[in-house]
Amino acid sequence: MTKLQAICRAAFVAATGSTLLAAASCVSSPEPAQMARTTLQTAPADLQLLCANAVAAQTGVASEKVLPVSSSQVDAQSYRVELDAGGTRHSCVVDNEGKVGSVQ
Amino acid sequence: MTTAFDRMLTASRLRPGRFGAVVAGALVLAMTVAWAAGTQVYDPKTHQWISYDRTKAYKYWRQHKQVPEAFRPQVVRFRTAEKPGTIIIDGNQHFLYLVQPGQQAIRYGIGVGREGFGWAGIVRVGRMAEWPTWTPPAEMVERDPNARKWAGGQPGGPDNPLGARALYLYEGDQDTIYRIHGTPEPWTIGLDVSSGCIRMNNDDITDLHSRIQVGAKVIVLMQGAALYKGV
Numbered sequence: 001m002t003k004l005q006a007i008c009r010a011a012f013v014a015a016t017g018s019t020l021l022a023a024a025s026c027v028s029s030p031e032p033a034q035m036a037r038t039t040l041q042t043a044p045a046d047l048q049l050l051c052a053n054a055v056a057a058q059t060g061v062a063s064e065k066v067l068p069v070s071s072s073q074v075d076a077q078s079y080r081v082e083l084d085a086g087g088t089r090h091s092c093v094v095d096n097e098g099k100v101g102s103v104q
Numbered sequence: 105m106t107t108a109f110d111r112m113l114t115a116s117r118l119r120p121g122r123f124g125a126v127v128a129g130a131l132v133l134a135m136t137v138a139w140a141a142g143t144q145v146y147d148p149k150t151h152q153w154i155s156y157d158r159t160k161a162y163k164y165w166r167q168h169k170q171v172p173e174a175f176r177p178q179v180v181r182f183r184t185a186e187k188p189g190t191i192i193i194d195g196n197q198h199f200l201y202l203v204q205p206g207q208q209a210i211r212y213g214i215g216v217g218r219e220g221f222g223w224a225g226i227v228r229v230g231r232m233a234e235w236p237t238w239t240p241p242a243e244m245v246e247r248d249p250n251a252r253k254w255a256g257g258q259p260g261g262p263d264n265p266l267g268a269r270a271l272y273l274y275e276g277d278q279d280t281i282y283r284i285h286g287t288p289e290p291w292t293i294g295l296d297v298s299s300g301c302i303r304m305n306n307d308d309i310t311d312l313h314s315r316i317q318v319g320a321k322v323i324v325l326m327q328g329a330a331l332y333k334g335v
Binding site: 029032033035038042044046047048068071084 | 199
């Protein structure tokens with residue numbers, strides 16, 4: 001290997017390493033308090049209960065009889081929550097800020 | 105008066121992220137065997153979520169004498185119309201929330217019912233006990249020789265399965281047979297391990313017990329579980 005080749009190789013390795021380091025530093029980690037989860041990605045509990053309040057208000061069913069039974073993420077901004085309201089199923093969409101978008 | 109536990113809560117809320125990353129990193133180093141409990145913890149070194157099972161949890165506990173940071177008590181944002189003093193249990197994510205004023209809650213880590221033993225419903229705290237007696241159900245006495253000797257009730261103490269405190273959950277005036285209680289196996293927090301009861305570390309259940317009143321509303325959320333009758 002010539003001196004020029006060696007210099008070029010060292011420069012290539014350095015550049016590649018810098019790129020990888022930069023890429024790694026771009027990956028954000030969750031806050032320490034959020035470093036646990038389950039494989040079942042449900043809506044946060046407070047958002048589920050905001051949906052329960054919305055269903056109770058819309059249907060007139062007592063809030064003690066309205067319970068979220070399942071939830072899933074619709075997109076990066078919102079969740080769909082399925083609820084049991086005194087034996088009747090309802091569906092609700094709520095966003096990350098707690099704004100209830102729809103109740104069916 | 106500010107208690108040591110209050111100070112710990114405040115410290116937990118204010119603790120910088122780097123310490124948590126180190127703790128989580130150490131946790132991952134302790135992990136060797138997979139066991140399908142569904143819980144995952146984040147490895148900040150590889151930026152990956154890793155399964156967290158009973159074996160790994162026990163190793164972590166032996167090494168650190170505490171559960172991973174996410175399962176320790178902390179004050180969190182909690183947007184709700186429920187009254188302060190209400191208990192909300194997210195069985196899927198292994199958290200118990202005690203609603204506080206100002207759209208906040210104290211969040212504790214919990215262990216919940218294993219597959220087939222989970223439940224959901226709206227109940228209340230019917231009574232509470234310190235260092236409660238544990239009486240195994242009749243079917244457990246029949247199948248488990250270790251339980252047989254306690255058929256008449258195991259006195260409260262550090263080896264008692266109910267731990268330091270028990271909150272007995274009622275629907276109306278009827279005991280549901282479910283409890284929120286302490287445990288002599290603190291490493292099981294964050295896992296699906298119980299027969300339907302909600303288990304907490306003894307320090308955590310003692311703190312929760314000191315903050316609530318008999319009659320407190322308890323909302324149990326658990327996707328895929330049977331609804332407790334009456335809901």
